Amino acid sequence: MKSMSKITLQLQRCARDITNMSQQAVNGVSHRGRVLTLDSMNPNVKRVEYAVRGPIVQRAVQLEKELKEGVKKPFTEVIKANIGDAHAMGQKPITFFRQVLALCSYPALLEDSKFPEDAKQRARRILEACGGHSIGAYSASQGIECIRQDVAHYIEKRDGGIPSNPDNIYLSTGASDAIVTILKLLVCGEGRDRTGVMISIPQYPLYSAALADLGAVQINYYLDEDNCWSLNITELRRALSAAREHCNPRVLCIINPGNPTGQVQSRQCIEDVIRFAKEEHLFLMADEVYQDNVYAEGCQFHSFKKVLFEMGPEYSNTVEMASFHSTSKCYMGECGFRGGYMEVINLDPEVKAQLIKLVSVRLCPPVPGQALLDLVVNPPQPDEPSYATFMKERTAVLSALAEKARLTEQIFNTVPGITCNPVQGAMYTFPRVTLPQKAIDKAKELGLVPDMFYCMRLLDEEGICLVPGSGFGQREGTYHFRMTILPPTEKLKVVLQKIQEFQLRFTQEFS
Amino acid sequence: VIDVFQGDLHKAGMKPLTFVRQVLAACVYPPLINSSNLPLDARQRTQEELGRCVGGSVGEGNVCGLMTWKKMKMLVVQDPQGGAEKTHRTQLSLLCDNYYFCGFGPWLRTQALLNREASPRTGVLIPVPCHNKTVLSIMQLGAVAVPYYLSEEQGWALQVEELQRALESAKGVCNPVALYIINPGNPAGIYSSQCGDQVIRFAWEKRLFLLVDEVYQDCVYGENCEFVSYKRTLSEMGPPFSGTVELASFHSVSKSFSGEYVCGLRAGYVELVNLDPAVMKYIHTLFSKDSCETVLGQIALDLMMDPPKPGDPSYLLYKQEIEQIRTVLVHNVKRVHEVVNSLPGFSCSPIEGGLFAFPRLHLTPKAIQKAKVTAEMQEDPDTFYCTRLLEEGGVFTGPGWEYGQKEGTYHIRFCIAVPQDVMEELLRRLSSFHMTFMKDFS
Numbered sequence: 017m018k019s020m021s022k023i024t025l026q027l028q029r030c031a032r033d034i035t036n037m038s039q040q041a042v043n044g045v046s047h048r049g050r051v052l053t054l055d056s057m058n059p060n061v062k063r064v065e066y067a068v069r070g071p072i073v074q075r076a077v078q079l080e081k082e083l084k085e086g087v088k089k090p091f092t093e094v095i096k097a098n099i100g101d102a103h104a105m106g107q108k109p110i111t112f113f114r115q116v117l118a119l120c121s122y123p124a125l126l127e128d129s130k131f132p133e134d135a136k137q138r139a140r141r142i143l144e145a146c147g148g149h150s151i152g153a154y155s156a157s158q159g160i161e162c163i164r165q166d167v168a169h170y171i172e173k174r175d176g177g178i179p180s181n182p183d184n185i186y187l188s189t190g191a192s193d194a195i196v197t198i199l200k201l202l203v204c205g206e207g208r209d210r211t212g213v214m215i216s217i218p219q220y221p222l223y224s225a226a227l228a229d230l231g232a233v234q235i236n237y238y239l240d241e242d243n244c245w246s247l248n249i250t251e252l253r254r255a256l257s258a259a260r261e262h263c264n265p266r267v268l269c270i271i272n273p274g275n276p277t278g279q280v281q282s283r284q285c286i287e288d289v290i291r292f293a294k295e296e297h298l299f300l301m302a303d304e305v306y307q308d309n310v311y312a313e314g315c316q317f318h319s320f321k322k323v324l325f326e327m328g329p330e331y332s333n334t335v336e337m338a339s340f341h342s343t344s345k346c347y348m349g350e351c352g353f354r355g356g357y358m359e360v361i362n363l364d365p366e367v368k369a370q371l372i373k374l375v376s377v378r379l380c381p382p383v384p385g386q387a388l389l390d391l392v393v394n395p396p397q398p399d400e401p402s403y404a405t406f407m408k409e410r411t412a413v414l415s416a417l418a419e420k421a422r423l424t425e426q427i428f429n430t431v432p433g434i435t436c437n438p439v440q441g442a443m444y445t446f447p448r449v450t451l452p453q454k455a456i457d458k459a460k461e462l463g464l465v466p467d468m469f470y471c472m473r474l475l476d477e478e479g480i481c482l483v484p485g486s487g488f489g490q491r492e493g494t495y496h497f498r499m500t501i502l503p504p505t506e507k508l509k510v511v512l513q514k515i516q517e518f519q520l521r522f523t524q525e526f527s
Numbered sequence: 528v529i530d531v532f533q534g535d536l537h538k539a540g541m542k543p544l545t546f547v548r549q550v551l552a553a554c555v556y557p558p559l560i561n562s563s564n565l566p567l568d569a570r571q572r573t574q575e576e577l578g579r580c581v582g583g584s585v586g587e588g589n590v591c592g593l594m595t596w597k598k599m600k601m602l603v604v605q606d607p608q609g610g611a612e613k614t615h616r617t618q619l620s621l622l623c624d625n626y627y628f629c630g631f632g633p634w635l636r637t638q639a640l641l642n643r644e645a646s647p648r649t650g651v652l653i654p655v656p657c658h659n660k661t662v663l664s665i666m667q668l669g670a671v672a673v674p675y676y677l678s679e680e681q682g683w684a685l686q687v688e689e690l691q692r693a694l695e696s697a698k699g700v701c702n703p704v705a706l707y708i709i710n711p712g713n714p715a716g717i718y719s720s721q722c723g724d725q726v727i728r729f730a731w732e733k734r735l736f737l738l739v740d741e742v743y744q745d746c747v748y749g750e751n752c753e754f755v756s757y758k759r760t761l762s763e764m765g766p767p768f769s770g771t772v773e774l775a776s777f778h779s780v781s782k783s784f785s786g787e788y789v790c791g792l793r794a795g796y797v798e799l800v801n802l803d804p805a806v807m808k809y810i811h812t813l814f815s816k817d818s819c820e821t822v823l824g825q826i827a828l829d830l831m832m833d834p835p836k837p838g839d840p841s842y843l844l845y846k847q848e849i850e851q852i853r854t855v856l857v858h859n860v861k862r863v864h865e866v867v868n869s870l871p872g873f874s875c876s877p878i879e880g881g882l883f884a885f886p887r888l889h890l891t892p893k894a895i896q897k898a899k900v901t902a903e904m905q906e907d908p909d910t911f912y913c914t915r916l917l918e919e920g921g922v923f924t925g926p927g928w929e930y931g932q933k934e935g936t937y938h939i940r941f942c943i944a945v946p947q948d949v950m951e952e953l954l955r956r957l958s959s960f961h962m963t964f965m966k967d968f969s
Contacts, residue, residue, distance in 0.1 A: 051704055051736040051773050052640060054805050061809050070812070103584035118556035121823075122548040128564060147538030154535045229813075344588065351588030352580075352822030377663050382821045384555075 063228035067221050067487020068099055072471055076481040091479030095511055097499045098481045100275075100443045102349025105502040110348060110409050112402045113391045116142070120151050120387050134400040142387050151383040157376040159187025159357070160383075163390040167357050170393035175322035180359065186371070187357045187389065189381045191305050191342035194358035196226050197374060198338050201367065202267050202299060203232040212263035214255060214298070216247070218446060218488035218496070220275040233263035238491060241448065244437050245277035249288050256296060268298040273306040273317065273441030276488050276498040278421070280315040280440040286323045293335055300337040305356075308346035311418035312440040321361060337361040343388050345443065347413040355385030355392070417443065420501040420508055427512045431519050439501065446485065448496050449519070455526035467495040473522065478514045529953050530923045531941040534713075534882040539945040541855075544848050546841040547830050550576065554585050554826055566840040576826050585822040640705060640736060641670045650701035652693055652735070654685070655931035656885060656938070658713045661740075662931075671701040676933055679887065682876045683715035687725045694733060705736040710757065711743040711880025714930050714940040723760035731772050742779040742795065747880040748860050754880075758800060774800040794824025852944075859943045859950045860884075866954045872965050882944045885927070888912060888937040894968040901968075909937040912964065920960035922953055 054062070073096075080094045096104070103109065112135060119125050119139035126136055145162045147153030158164065164182040171180040188194035203211045212233040215223045227234045237255035239245040247270070259265045270289060272281045281289075293300045302320035310317050320339055325332045343355030360368070396403040421439035428436035428447045436447040451466050459469035467484035475481050485496025503511060530538060537543065546569055553559040553573035560570050577583050641649050650671040653662060657674075665672045675693035677683040690706070697703045708726065730737050739757040747754045758776055762769050779795030799807070835842040860878045867875040867886045875886035888909060890898070895908050902911040909926035916939075917923050927938030945953065 049734070050771075050801075050803050051734050052806055053803050054809075056704070057806055057809065058641060061813060064809070064812055066812055099588065101582075101588045103587040104581040106582055109584055109586050114556040118552040118559060121555055122552035124545075124548075125552060125559075125564070128562070130562075147535060148540055150537035150543055152543055153537035154533060348586075350586035352584070352586045354821045374667075377660055377667065379660070382824065384823050385821060 060229050060231050064225045065221065065228070065487070066225045067483050070483075070487060072468065072475060072481060072483060073098055075472065075475060079475065079479065089479065090477055094475075094479045094481060095503060095507065096481045097503060097511060098483045100345065100500055100502065101351050102345075102443075102502050103351070105500070106504050107349050107413060107502065108409070109350065110406065112396055112406045113348065113350070113388060115402075116391055117384060117387060120384070123149070132401045134396055134402050138391065138394070142390060146383065151387060153383070155380045155383055155386060157378075157380050158372060159185070159381060160386050160390075163187065163386050164357075166390050166394045167359075171319075171321070171359060175319055175325070178322060178325045180321075183368075184360050184363070185357055186360070186375060187355075187381050187386050188375075189354045189356065189378075189385065190344060190351075191303065191340040191356040191358070192222055193354075193378075193381065194338070194340055194356060195222065195301065195303065197371070198301060198358065198360075199226050199230055199232065199267075200374065201371060203227075203230045205264055208262060209264045211267065212259045212265035213267040213269060214252070214259070214265060215269045216271065216274070218276055218485065218490055219269075220271060220303070221487055223269055224489070233259070235259040235263070235265055236489065239274070239277060239279070241437065241491070241494075244440070245274060245279040245446075247279075247281060247285055247289065249292055252289070252292055265296075266299055267301060268293055269301040269303065270320070271303040271306075272320070273304075273309060275303075275306065275442050276444045276446040276483075277437070278439040278442045278444055278446070279437070280310050280312065280317065283316075283318045283323060286318055286320060287327060290320070290324055290327060290331055290335060293337075294331055300335060302337060302339040304339055305342040305345045306442040307341065308414065309417060309443060310441040311421045312438055315440045317441070321359065324361070332361075334362060336363060338363075343385065343392055346392075347410045348388075348392060349413075350388055353385040353388045354382050355389040356381075357389060416505065417501060420505060421445075423505070423508065424499075424501050424512065427516070431516045433519055433523055434515075443500055443502060444498050445501060446488070446496050446498050448485075448494060451495050452523060452526040455522065458526065467497060470495065470522065471497055474515065474518050477521075478518050480511055480514060480518075528917070528921045528923055529945070529949060529956070531943075531945060531953065532923045532925050534942045534944065536852075536882075536944045539942065540949060541852060541944060541946060542848070544845065546835055546845045547827060549841075550830060551823055551826065554823065557583070568835060568839040568841050572830075576829065580822065585826070587822065641665070641668045645702065648701045650697050650703035650705075651738070652690065652697075652703055652706045654707070654709060654712070654715075655933070656714050656927065656940075657707075657931055658709065658740075659929050661707065671697075673697045673701065673703055674931060677712070677715050679715075679876065679933070679936070682879075683712060683885075685722055685726065687722070687729050690726070690729050703733075703735065705738050706730055707738045707740065708757070709740045709743075711741075711747060711754075713740075713743065713881050714883040714885040714925075714938075715876070715881075723755065723757055724764055727757070727761055727764060727768055727772055731768050737772060737774040739774065739776045741776050743881045744778060746856065746882055748857050749877070749879045752879060758798065761800070771801060773802055774798075776800075794821065794828050796828060855947050855950075856882075856944055858947060859945070862950060862954060863943055866958060870958060870961050870965075873961060878943065882942055883940050884943050885930070885938050885940050887927075888939065890937060890968070894965075897968050907937070909939060912937070913939055915964065916957070916960050919963075920956040922956050922960075 076094050076096060079089065083089060083092070083094065115131055115135040116138050119131060119136060120142055123143060125131060126139065141162070143149045143151070145160050146155065161182070164185040164187060167185045168180040168182040172178065186194060188197070199213065202213070205211055210233050212235045213227055214235040214237055217236045217238050224234055235255055237252050240248050240251070256265055268289070270281070273279065290300070300320065304319060307317045307319070320337060324335055324337065338358050338360045340358045341356060343353055344351040363371070396406045424445045425436050425438050428434050428445065433450045434447050436445060439445050449467070449470065451470060455469065456466045459466040462469065464472070465484065465486045467486050471482050471484045482497045482499045485498065488498060490496050501508065549565050549569040550572050553565060553570060554576055557573070557577060559565060560573055577585070580587055641651070648669065648671050650673045651665050652673045652675050653665070655674045655676045662672050673693055673696065675689050678686055678689070685708070694703060727737070737757065741756060744754045744756065756776060758774060761772055761774060776798050777795060799810070835845045863884045864875050864877060867873050867884070872889040873886055874889065875884060878884055890908055898908045898911050907926070907928055909928055913924050913926045924939045924941040927936070927940065930940060932938050943950070
């Protein structure tokens, strides 16, 4: 990651000089110093990278434009398997959710007999909780109260009765918003005392981007690729003691089920992590947005909170934690609504007051997203009219994902040069690709990281957009790419085949 | 309780715009496109909007912040406010890249402009009075808020000499890089475009980045007052200003008539002018990691930019609803001015724009002293006034200190965007409370 930033910066500096020169030529006047230049800009901004929408996506957009203009390519469409955006890939929304949201948007529809009664009931309840009975009004900064109560109920049910306090629930604009908010609270100190945040390698680049933005110290702990990307306490310990030399580690982030790796942590592992966090006095951040996306036999989602409480008061009264969920993933896939929440455990009451202040500055999370979240935690029950359709749709989405997960692992493992761990959960596969030395050399020549070179070639030759592993982090000398398993099954099969063909060609070319 | 503390029209009872809600509902639940309950243009518009979503669903995560709507492009190019600036803008290539769906708060939080680690610290000139969230945001980002006082005697006018004084005051304290303008103002309902060119000249001379918050651009009330954006003023000034002054202007659906004040949707946009192209690349990255805008919000913005036209089935109703809101606001503004100015010890500048009244309480030193003594927590007279007004009068307003005011002056702020009957009731309660208060604390 470091080498790429240096090279990218150099390239960009060149680009800037050229742009400046041409601008001067165009204006005919010497370029007057701007207030906001790369040098005067917040330096943290330069450190921020977000591979999921980075240079490869920009290239993909460029290719789409060219296709539209009728330029001949070896492919007829660009398949964007880079971002976990289910609806963009053709996944259908859940009917019940959309019905309630439509009723909330245009309450006159409450008179329309075509809408089922259970949808209307929920809509009325949500509207009653909104200012002026409109989703257009601001809500309380922490989120609409009755929705927070519903979220608390959902958590209690999910976790076998372990109580959840609505005051500890903060609704947010997607999970990302809540994650960044907590990080803001946690990051402080100067120099050797600067907050260090432990994140898994590979990780979802929101974390590295947020840490760069906040000027926190990123502490990498490596997931074990040879053991299905599992988390190793020994590795956590190694990372932590090394980090203590140069920063003040205070936070441990876990993504479960994992992104990009798809691993689902075992209950034992979660207990070990909690124990570790207590011993080492770390704040736990549990990113659980994929909690419904579990496919593999023998794998089960265990919420960090549930395990924490089942470990007894010694842990449940002391370990500080925040868990995150969202409406963007699972079977809903409603990324565009920006719904989400976090539950905080054992947070200092005075810090909670500061947290309320912090979230109030951004006023409130989008109300339609809050409404949607309410439906997710409060779906149709067996005795309600919409139940049958709801379950049918939900099951269809999740079983399709499970099938695609299986298919992906199976096919990739037949391709020489590609090895793929089982996709136990989430929405991605993160296979490892062995690159011939000549390809690595060629990449370096072009100033590209080898897996970026690989992915760019794949994009140019087959129109498939993936994200290079370097965007997520990987062990030195290994190369990966992340692909989503979201395209419809038939299209996915085509994608897998094309990647297979490309891999063979590529290996041959650089042999 | 009459809650006029925030600028939230729906909470206060103003009705949403039918057309907007119909389109949003149908976008959320596409089977409604075939419903005869919705007018044809609402249904057609829904299809257009959904057509822009890759998977035809508002649930997809739009490429964050980047306005790719073709119509935006069209509107930008044909923008009558663009003026002479158009030629220059085309040289900046890909006009749309200068627009991001992003509210002011999120823009600040990108921290592109504010460098927490800078020494001396970064400073931003802010008006007094000002929307308090702005000050909080700036402080949160480790920057210094440098106040410049709007002149209450001149109807809250912005005076360049005062900007100069503020800049001077920052010497040795911080390094001012930006000038934040609210146009029309909040809470001071001033509409400052009239001195726009002076401000721009000042920004140019002193090398300040202009942050212009124009979310209230639809709320301009003065007779013969027409909103003129800073961007337009900038482009009409021509070179060297038009090609060099860095400007970020903000708009939002939360405060616009045609956006029907959907605060709950959290949608707005920023237009960036004359920014360094190399910096723009980083801004693009920043926006891409943070999907802050909902698709519904972006659609609401689009409806705001491109509402029903004469001849469309929904046009008459739409126009009527907008006119109704506007009539209420204009009426309220007049009534507030009338009533407040008729009360002793209370005065209010003409409200030219925005959604708030910011009248001044005139208390004798004796009254101030007496109030301070009576106040349980020794709070300032304006807080005390507002607390009493809430408890005894049932009207929830904001004390002036939250927004900033000249030392020794006291104000209250309240939203004027409420139904007429609510406003009358508010003014009745306020008058009655005020008379009692003035008597008790004379």
